[in-house]
Amino acid sequence: MTVEFLWGGxxxxxxxxxPALTLxxxxxxxxxxxxxxxxxxxxxQRVAAELGYTKMSLYRYLPGKAELVAVMxxxxxxEPPALAEPGWRPALEEWSRLLxxxxxxxxxxxxxxxxxxPLGPYxxxxxxxxxxxxxxxxxxxxxxxxxxxxxxxxxRMLAQQAAAMLGEAEMxxxxxxxxxxxxxxxxxxTAALAGAADGGADQAFEYGLARILDGVEMxxxxxx
Amino acid sequence: MTVEFLWGGxxxxxxxxxPALTLxxxxxxxxxxxxxxxxxxxxxQRVAAELGYTKMSLYRYLPGKAELVAVMxxxxxxEPPALAEPGWRPALEEWSRLLxxxxxxxxxxxxxxxxxxPLGPYxxxxxxxxxxxxxxxxxxxxxxxxxxxxxxxxxRMLAQQAAAMLGEAEMxxxxxxxxxxxxxxxxxxTAALAGAADGGADQAFEYGLARILDGVEMxxxxxx
DNA sequence: TTATTTCTGTGTACGGTAGATACAGTTCGC
DNA sequence: GCGAACTGTATCTACCGTACACAGAAATAA
Numbered sequence: 001m002t003v004e005f006l007w008g009g010x011x012x013x014x015x016x017x018x019p020a021l022t023l024x025x026x027x028x029x030x031x032x033x034x035x036x037x038x039x040x041x042x043x044x045q046r047v048a049a050e051l052g053y054t055k056m057s058l059y060r061y062l063p064g065k066a067e068l069v070a071v072m073x074x075x076x077x078x079e080p081p082a083l084a085e086p087g088w089r090p091a092l093e094e095w096s097r098l099l100x101x102x103x104x105x106x107x108x109x110x111x112x113x114x115x116x117x118p119l120g121p122y123x124x125x126x127x128x129x130x131x132x133x134x135x136x137x138x139x140x141x142x143x144x145x146x147x148x149x150x151x152x153x154x155x156r157m158l159a160q161q162a163a164a165m166l167g168e169a170e171m172x173x174x175x176x177x178x179x180x181x182x183x184x185x186x187x188x189x190t191a192a193l194a195g196a197a198d199g200g201a202d203q204a205f206e207y208g209l210a211r212i213l214d215g216v217e218m219x220x221x222x223x224x
Numbered sequence: 225m226t227v228e229f230l231w232g233g234x235x236x237x238x239x240x241x242x243p244a245l246t247l248x249x250x251x252x253x254x255x256x257x258x259x260x261x262x263x264x265x266x267x268x269q270r271v272a273a274e275l276g277y278t279k280m281s282l283y284r285y286l287p288g289k290a291e292l293v294a295v296m297x298x299x300x301x302x303e304p305p306a307l308a309e310p311g312w313r314p315a316l317e318e319w320s321r322l323l324x325x326x327x328x329x330x331x332x333x334x335x336x337x338x339x340x341x342p343l344g345p346y347x348x349x350x351x352x353x354x355x356x357x358x359x360x361x362x363x364x365x366x367x368x369x370x371x372x373x374x375x376x377x378x379x380r381m382l383a384q385q386a387a388a389m390l391g392e393a394e395m396x397x398x399x400x401x402x403x404x405x406x407x408x409x410x411x412x413x414t415a416a417l418a419g420a421a422d423g424g425a426d427q428a429f430e431y432g433l434a435r436i437l438d439g440v441e442m443x444x445x446x447x448x
Numbered sequence: 449t450t451a452t453t454t455c456t457g458t459g460t461a462c463g464g465t466a467g468a469t470a471c472a473g474t475t476c477g478c
Numbered sequence: 479g480c481g482a483a484c485t486g487t488a489t490c491t492a493c494c495g496t497a498c499a500c501a502g503a504a505a506t507a508a
Contacts, residue, residue, distance in 0.1 A: 007402055016455025017503045043494065056496080057457050065495065111338045116388035119399060124410055131412035141419030143431060144412075149385070150378060150432040157377030164340035175343060178231055186348055188355035188368075195365030207367060208374040211439030218438045240484025241474045267465065280467085281486050289466065 003118035039108035076106040080125035103159030138223040227342035263332035300330040304349035327383030362447040
């Protein structure tokens with residue numbers, strides 16, 4: 001259902017009144033709501049109201065809410081990039097940072113893409129353009145897939161973490177508040193957090209990215 | 225709100241009738257529903273019906289649904305393990321595999337733990353016990369935190385991926401079906417998937433785990 | 449031109465959700 | 479025994495997604 005909607009071309013009928021809305025416009029309205037108030041605030045009613053129409057009119061453009069969210073995700077992630085960096089490692093770094101940027105620009109995309117769901121053309125395009133840059137490495141097909149999956153997962157995790165801190169004061173405030181009271185039960189956690197207050201999320205992303213790519217580079221070197 | 229509920233002790237009042245339910249029993253009923261039919265099937269009504277009570281009676285034990293899910297997650301993740309393996313790397317491997325096991329046993333926990341939310345005692349205990357095993361490494365506090373965050377994120381990603389394949393035939397069926405039609409647009413993806421059909425998720429998890437820990441080991445060695 | 453067909457947006461209705469509130473019954477401390 | 483405190487229940491509001499019937503608009507066929 002959703003997969004046909006994402007991949008199938010939608011032919012405009014010739015008869016009848018001109019449609020007042022467009023699929024893209026509806027999705028953009030949904031994205032605006034999600035950006036401002038979170039994915040939970042996105043309802044048919046809300047999106048339709050944002051456009052000045054009734055919720056039922058949206059069903060002329062989409063089969064249901066699942067498809068709305070799917071299209072929103074596709075447009076939020078956007079077209080896959082043209083990677084400028086030469087060499088597989090800088091290219092993967094660039095790819096990872098660009099993907100993180102998309103996630104950070106629309107933090108709700110992480111929430112919207114958990115669980116079983118079909119991928120859209122853009123999302124597949126992102127995978128394709130990363131795989132293209134590591135095609136020549138001495139890695140098997142599954143290994144290449146797993147490599148970019150780990151990188152994408154790392155970006156998702158960090159975007160989620162960054163979004164959690166966004167509305168809050170400093171670091172993951174909930175943790176801090178709890179540690180102030182139960183710190184003695186978690187000495188290592190307390191100690192590790194004491195040395196924080198630096199770059200935060202940016203630092204964390206680059207640290208993980210470097211470790212993952214170091215690991216990939218080790219494997220590649222061992223096979224050359 | 226949720227954080228006080230997870231961390232604050234609940235004192236039983238002395239007067240009045242005996243409670244017919246327990247918080248643990250309610251959470252377990254919720255877990256049973258989520259295991260069998262997914263997190264979406266968990267509603268106050270459904271959980272109460274499972275116990276033979278009306279939904280409003282649950283509000284005597286929990287402030288709301290958010291707290292129910294939080295308690296469900298805590299019980300599903302369970303007590304942090306006592307890591308048997310000696311040495312930091314085998315210990316982290318054990319920790320990662322155990323965590324993945326918990327996620328796989330209750331796939332909805334991944335879905336239930338996206339976005340900003342307070343951590344419970346068990347979840348913090350998992351972090352603590354991993355941090356304890358890498359406390360002596362030449363890594364800064366944030367680096368130690370980021371290390372286990374990357375590992376946890378990898379486990380989450382894989383559990384999610386495994387859950388997506390669970391109800392389906394072979395590999396991520398949606399991708400396969402799409403590639404059958406639009407394969408020429410994604411040559412690298414097609415090629416990479418052609419060499420699959422092996423261990424699948426298990427293989428993918430071990431691959432990523434090895435790469436990440438290789439990267440950490442490189443960093444540790446470079447500082448010794 | 450008129451009639452017909454097809455599509456648009458809307459109004460209504462239904463079953464589901466979370467939760468507030470008011471209430472009747474039970475059980476303890478005094 | 480009595481009153482206070484607590485239990486579970488019934489009722490109510492406010493949403494949610496969406497199925498369906500319908501009036502009006504636009505393009506085609508007559």
